[in-house]
Amino acid sequence: MEIVGNLLQGLSVALTPLHLLFCFIGVVAGMLIGALPGLGPSAGLAILLPITVSVGDPTAGIILMAGIYYGAMYGGSITSVLLGVPGDPASVMTVADGYPMAQQGRGGAALGMCAIGSFIGGTICVILFTILGPSLAKIALTFGPPEYFSLMVLGLTLVASFAEKTPIKAYTAALMGLFISTIGLDLVTGASRFTFNQPKLYEGIDFIVVALGLYGITEILLAMEDDALSFKFDKKALSWRKLLPTMQDWALTKWHILRSTFLGFTVGMLPGSGATICTFISYAYAKNAAPPERRALFGKGAIEGVTAPETANNAASVAAFVPLLTLGVPGSGSTAVMMGALLMFGLQPGPLLWENNPDFIWGLIGSMYVGNAMLLILSTVCIPIFVRMLEVPFPVLNSVVMSIIIVGGFSLGNNLFDVGMVLAFGLIGYCLRKMDYPAPPLILALVLGNTLENSLRQSLILSSGSMGIFFARPVSCILMVGALSSIAWIVYKAVRGARKDAAALTES
Amino acid sequence: MNKKCIQWLTAIIVVAMMGAFVAGCGGDKKAASYPTKSIEMVVPFAAGGGSDIMARSLVKVVMDKKLSSQPILISNKPGGSGSIGYAYTADKKGDPYVIATVSSSFYTAPLLGQSPVSYKDFTPICGFAMDTLLLVVREDSKYQNVKEIIADAKANPKSISVGGTSGTSDDAVMFFAFQERTGTEMKYVPFNSGGEVMTAILGGHVDMAWVNPGEALGQLEAKKARAIAVASKERLKEMQQVPTLTEQGVNLVLAQFRGIVGPKDISPEAVQYLGEVFKKASEQPDWTDGYLKKNSVEGRFMSAKEFGDSMAETTKMYEEFLTLAGKINKK
Structure with a gap:
């Protein structure tokens, strides 16, 4: 009963006109920020931090920031679907099926399902957060270095699902990503690796640099060589209703939405790369759980392939507040900026926040309900406007996208070095595409590479060099066994496939 | 329709450009009476981190109390464990409109050969707090x-x-x-x-x-x-119950001073002006109670000369620690 009382109090805080206005501004700004390639949620929040702090009232400030955060999480899907350029790691998987859908003229439906999935995922997670509250902190704490390592290995073994015919190419792409992630200062010894004495490489290569090149530039290069490539677009089909998802879309995706919500919430709660890895896991899971005739469509414009990762990343964005508000530990770049804002307001994030500032905490939780609903309404109203973007002739659209990409690359560190790297990765991406190497494994490995390496080395330092540590702890053991069996399954399938081929040969 | 779309896209680009350049404005003209335009304060770490919060909190006090006649704008230049931001600032020789905040890598990175610039490439302006472990x-x-x-x-x-x-x-x-x-x-x-x-x-x-x-x-x-x-010399004001390492028989003291530096060869009046602005700011209750107390940081204001001496001492301290640590070799 206490929870209901607290929640009502929180909603009353969130529903005051001023807070509603801030929530609205946040969601709109977030959507625009997320839609710009190169400006992900964390960069957007950092840019707007001074404005937020000048608001003066901590509750209004955090409501604004939370709005920007999940607005940007949704906004990322807009460019991923329509232009094929992911703005942040969490929306990489959305490109795989969202962009083909846009090319087939179903971009509106893809965006609509993203909005519905995000709404359901977000709301269920807020409800869970409301009920469970600080006790969730314990789950996040059970994850130590060995558990992280096992989770990362599991995530990486899933890359085979992105290229069923040639898992070897998917694994090669993943190894390339792992290599890129080793560039920079080594965490354990501080030695610089593959930096060629370039201070700009000390911090490693930013994910956004690679994604802008590998997706954005590559896509433009491909479009240039093929004049005929353009969206199939029936202008008459642009009526508002026809742009929205159909009942069939809903029937196909509803179970995926529920599963991804659960996945996003549990994995997203872990400090670190939770939000990204859960989108990959939920995509792989959705693909394997789908009936064979739908499974074949994944990567070619399956609505489930868009909905599952988008639901998961919005669920994870709510879950990311768990470590921030219960432990005082930011789980991601975005929540780190929010923690900075809280400190500047003079609030100490952590367990005591619930006792000392209940108005603030419950006001924030209340605003999450309001913000998620606002996001759903706004996005459904705006989808026709977004989709019309594709009506722009290709040469114009591509030059505009190109300039956005370059500005996005520049804005990362305010220097031209990053822009040069974006262009270089564009060329690499073009070659990879021509040789049929999939991009998602490379990106996934790049995002997870640091955590993978660090958690391995941390675990081995803790265990004084024994690999047994990964199997001695229950959670880690389960994840590791899952990873190993997924590799075994691929090998088994490959061997069986080879035998069948051999049998077919001898018969004929 | 197309026209509308293009207008809309143009709007996006404008927003994107503004976003990109909001952080990166600075200049380098000398003026008659300092300051005649806004001052860029470089934080060589990402927004939202410890150094960033400290800098923003301090600047907020300066702005709220209108202590400076020109605005001070924070500009985050992360990368290379701070060396990118420091190299950028050191490069603005003689320009008093670019200043930077000092954190531990300001001292350690050059000792480890990870930064092209050391404390000798900067003009000390003031110190305002002591941080320890x-x-x-x-x-x-x-x-x-x-x-x-x-x-x-x-x-x-x-x-x-x-x-x-x-x-x-x-x-x-x-x-x-x-x-x-x-x-x-x-x-x-x-x-x-x-x-x-x-x-x-x-x-x-x-x-x-x-x-x-x-x-x-x-x-x-x-x-x-x-x-x-x-690890400080004396017990912390806010945590009197926690004994120092020296009290417990291990003779090690590690404390570093947070402060502000400018590039080399800037005019003495600019150093004096900025020193006074930050001295006034560091005496405001918004800073002492609003930031220092809440973050358990010890406030201690140092003039340009004192801070300059402490920079040399701190570098010496880290040199000793790094040698003692042995595992980390000086280059």
């Missing part, structure tokens, strides 16, 4: 004081695990120097950030860690973690 354990830890830790480490070499934030950070330097001084052997487990270290302590994945007081404050107040020792 706390040795923190989980609330239910068996250790009550440093002596017990040393005894246990000697009885079971390589069994105690200590979390930290990487091979060249303050806490790593402290860890290796501590091992060397006490003749013990422990395991150093590096993490990406102070936040991850605190999580590892709370989850029982590591036994203890050296952290900045501000990072541990929330957990200490909530009685989830305990502080065993502080």
